[in-house]
Amino acid sequence: MSSVASLSELFPSTVQGETIKNNPNELGQEDFMTLLVTQLENQDPTKPMDNLEFISQLAQFGTVSGIQDLQGGFSGLSSVLYANQALQAAGLVGQEVSTSSNMGYLAEEGGELNATVALPGDATSLKLYVQDQSGQLIYSRSFGATEQGNLNVSWDGTDAEGNTVAPGRYRLSAEAWIDGQNEAVSVYPRQRVESVSVAGDGSGVLLNLADGSQVSISSVKSFH
Structure with missing residues (x-):
């Protein structure tokens, strides 16, 4: 008989691993997944989480991840624009x-x-x-x-x-x-x-x- 893996086994790096935080006051991507897994593991078997509620939380997780990706992209774009501004300013020397x-x-x-x-x-x-x-x-x-x-x-x-x-x-x-x-x-x-x-x-x-x-x-x- 095959065994069913627990959520902790499915997401070992999320539940058991150590989470690295850039800011202790911010909820990061791994924190969000940890909370979701913990909620699933401790839910009442007779009253499992509603499918729509579960999908909603997954959507929120995707939104958090997407925002973090956007922030990283904007940070990279800002660095490029900053370097370009410095390069243009160098052309003003002597003027x-x-x-x-x-x-x-x-x-x-x-x-x-x-x-x-x-x-x-x-x-x-x-x-x-x-x-x-x-x-x-x-x-x-x-x-x-x-x-x-x-x-x-x-x-x-x-x-x-x-x-x-x-x-x-x-x-x-x-x-x-x-x-x-x-x-x-x-x-x-x-x-x-x-x-x-x-x-x-x-x-x-x-x-x-x-x-x-x-x-x-x-x-x-x-x-x-």
Whole structure:
């Protein structure tokens, strides 16, 4: 007479084996199977589990397994996209970028600092200001009527008397007369990208700029 194997024998790795958990607070695939097998072994023989209920639990098991497979797939896709972003960012080395900061960097004495002024409307007049890190105004320049859009401007690294200033970080700002009102407008200085780094926490790709600062590639406004 042939013997009928118990559920423990059919699923030895599930019931008797040691389950490895990535997170003790999460119900994993092996945990789910262990609970199902235990339920079947301890059910009342006179009131066996309903077929529909059993199928429902198997479907839940399949859903858990499928979700885990999807999570693994998305994790792999994320790694590929992350590596691709780093590769694209490496192509920016040596180029200039504009970020959301209005701090610019004069790389050398007698050099130039380029920037982009964003005008939300047609301006009858425009004025550009350059301040040092202490907030002292060292240079200003007036422009005539300027159309709405992005205006490329440059500062030659001199003060109001025409004297050459020292290399370093400078703050750029601008005001424009638009629709009969004088309002502050955004200025985005450009900086050279010296190298690219990958954030240690996996949050993204960082650009190392000429002034020694780091910015996320997502904060870049434009490339030049």
